[in-house]
Amino acid sequence: AQSVTQLGSHVSVSEGALVLLRCNYSSSVPPYLFWYVQYPNQGLQLLLKYTTGATLVKGINGFEAEFKKSETSFHLTKPSAHMSDAAEYFCAVTGKTSYDKVIFGPGTSLSVIP
Amino acid sequence: DAGITQSPRYKITETGRQVTLMCHQTWSHSYMFWYRQDLGHGLRLIYYSAAADITDKGEVPDGYVVSRSKTENFPLTLESATRSQTSVYFCATAPLGTNEKLFFGSGTQLSVL
Numbered sequence: 001a002q003s004v005t006q007l008g009s010h011v012s013v014s015e016g017a018l019v020l021l022r023c024n025y026s027s028s029v030p031p032y033l034f035w036y037v038q039y040p041n042q043g044l045q046l047l048l049k050y051t052t053g054a055t056l057v058k059g060i061n062g063f064e065a066e067f068k069k070s071e072t073s074f075h076l077t078k079p080s081a082h083m084s085d086a087a088e089y090f091c092a093v094t095g096k097t098s099y100d101k102v103i104f105g106p107g108t109s110l111s112v113i114p
Numbered sequence: 115d116a117g118i119t120q121s122p123r124y125k126i127t128e129t130g131r132q133v134t135l136m137c138h139q140t141w142s143h144s145y146m147f148w149y150r151q152d153l154g155h156g157l158r159l160i161y162y163s164a165a166a167d168i169t170d171k172g173e174v175p176d177g178y179v180v181s182r183s184k185t186e187n188f189p190l191t192l193e194s195a196t197r198s199q200t201s202v203y204f205c206a207t208a209p210l211g212t213n214e215k216l217f218f219g220s221g222t223q224l225s226v227l
Contacts, residue, residue, distance in 0.1 A: 100212050104157040
């Protein structure tokens, strides 16, 4: 069974500092991996996804993530945090078929300190 | 362009009552999903559907019933609500498969007293 863990339920960074949100997965088959963001009182929005090919994936709002198969990780980074990045971030995993379940991690709440 | 509409936005009910949460999409996406969001658990899949009249269980289906007679609607029914079902419920869609981008509604906040 697939699963996702996110280290740190809450992360605080200063404005302009590096953002690093950690995601590790377990999967018996090569997965598809996603990062979603949730702003207060809203649904989730896709930030980026990894399917195949280049392991460094660029997403919206300056975020990127790197798929590391040997470490079963898909950490999310942004070089310089902005106040508008404060939100809940979810890592998710699914299989390559169109009917595999999408499993979400518990989420990491990001605070940006001015 | 409404996209995904969830109703009601907020709902308070009592233990033992039947409650139905509605989800309507205007995109004709094949796949629809119901998730519940709880602190510390993230989002957990309740049920999903690949097309009209095709549904399948997710991680936490007990106590819930779904139907999908039309592509655009995917109601979620709590047959006899319990306090443990107090949660925020999200409906999501995907055009052709679960391995694509999911589009989420704004959620329904349900309180069971």
